[in-house]
Amino acid sequence: MQRDTRWNWRQTDVTRLDLKDKQVAIVGGTGGIGRALSRFLAERGANVLVIGQIFRDMGVSGVKFIQADLSLMQEAQRVSALLPAETLDLVIFTTGxxxxxxxxxxxxxxxxxxxxxxxxxxxxxxxxxxxxGIQRTDDSTPPRVFIVGYPGAGQIGTPDDLNTEKSYKAMSAHRNTVAGNEMLVLDVAKHYPRLRVFGLNPGLIKTHIRDNLLGKGSWKSRVIESLIGLLAPAADDYAQRIAPLLVTPGIDGHSGSMFNSKGQAILPSQGLTLDHISKFMATSRALVARAGVAVVTS
Ligand SMILES: NC(=O)c1ccc[n+]([C@@H]2O[C@H](COP(=O)([O-])OP(=O)(O)OC[C@H]3O[C@@H](n4cnc5c(N)ncnc54)[C@H](OP(=O)(O)O)[C@@H]3O)[C@@H](O)[C@H]2O)c1
Known part of the structure; x- marks a missing residue:
């Protein structure tokens, strides 16, 4: 991962962040990084709507919930219609x-x-x-989208076998999601210049993301997650560190940018040419269409 040293934004004091009246949706805000962000932003005054399978923050002031199984595209379509998109200031994607x-x-x-x-x-x-964000009362700053993934790591995916039907390896399959999320940032930033769209690479954080690979509660999972817990920051620490970036006006002129775990700008992965992105997105849309859901880009 390579730093983009051509520009910088100025860190602000996180304890002074006032997010009163900010309208936020976190898709995947019920666990891990998304949950840590949701609780922190709500604590600073934001109204946060979280989408996930299991709500763990009942009674937490400022946090509301929509239940959905987002492994299904039909569910994603249903959630899209339920989100109060017109009044949102900030949308964060952390489902994974x-x-x-x-x-x-x-x-x-x-x-x-x-x-x-x-x-x-x-x-x-x-x-x-x-x-x-088109019906916000305060539209002084453009609506923002943050896509949490692993951008800048050099993954460009395999559009010729995106659904891993020809051959399957866990790591290769996961790399397609990494590449897809980075391209989603670049693609949506390009098609919607009214929005500010960014990618976040949190680095290693102790969460439940590896359960499906290592086996939930298995000895392997316990050992690896304990090691990660010793070496890497907790989700709450990352949330605090990254929160100022989510609202700073200092990044408004840089839609399509990616940031590392410290919130520093990083370069996009090499190989993400316009042609490659266009092919990958077309394949992605075709796969979603199999589920009877149309993805239309303006
Ligand atoms: N943790 C790391 O070391 C790390 C490193 C690099 C990048 N990332 C990226 O950071 C993002 C967040 O990961 P995390 O570490 O916070 O993972 P996590 O703790 O496992 O949280 C994942 C979130 O996704 C939701 N989710 C999973 N399956 C779902 C489904 N079928 N339907 C709806 N929601 C579902 C979970 O909701 P429920 O609990 O309600 O099911 C939870 O809110 C991911 O994109 C991941 O790739 C993480």
Whole structure:
């Protein structure tokens, strides 16, 4: 991952962040990084709507919930219609799993990691982008989107076998989601210049993201997550560190940019040419169409 040293933004004091009246949606805000962000932003005064499978913050002031299984594109479409897109200031995508050792397929015929970690984001973001933030009372700053993934790591994906039907390896399958999310940032930033769209690479954080690969509660999972817990920051620490970036006006002129775990700008992965992105997106849309869901880009 390479720093983009051509520009910088000025860090602000996180304890002084006032997010009163900010309207936020976090797709994947029920666990891990998304949950840490949701709790922190709500604590600073934001109204946060979280989407996930299991709500763990009942009674937390400022946090509301929509239940959905986002491995299904039909569910992603339903969620898109439920989101109050017109009044949102900020949307963050954190939904994700890790590909399992054996290929898993959803009821809609899509490899599960691809569906959960990438394709539902494609569906939701393209559905809400045209109307995002258009009815806000304070429209002094453009509406923002942050896509959490692993951008800048050199992954460009395999559009010729995106659904891993020809061959399957957990890591290769997961790399398609990494590439897809980075391209989603670049693609939506290009098609919707009214929005500010960014990618976040949190680095290693102790969460439940590896459960599907390592086996939830298995000895392997316990050992690896304990080690990560010793070496890497907790989700709450990352949330605090990154929160000022989510609202700073200092990045408004840089839609399509990616940031590392410290919130520093990084360069996009090499090889993400316009042709490659266009092919990858077309393949992604075709896969989603199998589930009877159309992704339309303006
Ligand atoms: N943690 C790391 O080390 C790390 C490193 C690099 C990048 N990332 C990226 O950061 C993002 C967040 O990961 P995380 O570490 O916070 O993972 P996490 O703790 O496992 O949280 C994942 C979130 O996704 C939701 N989710 C999973 N399956 C779902 C489904 N079928 N339907 C709806 N929601 C579902 C979970 O909701 P429920 O709990 O309600 O099911 C949870 O809110 C991911 O994109 C990941 O790739 C993480």
């Amino acid at each position: 799993i890790f590909a399992a050792p054996q290929r898993q397929e959803t009821a809609e015929g899509i490899e599960r990691d691809l569906a959960v970690s990438y394709l539902n984001r494609l569906v939701i973001l393209n559905a809400i982008a045209p109307k995002l």
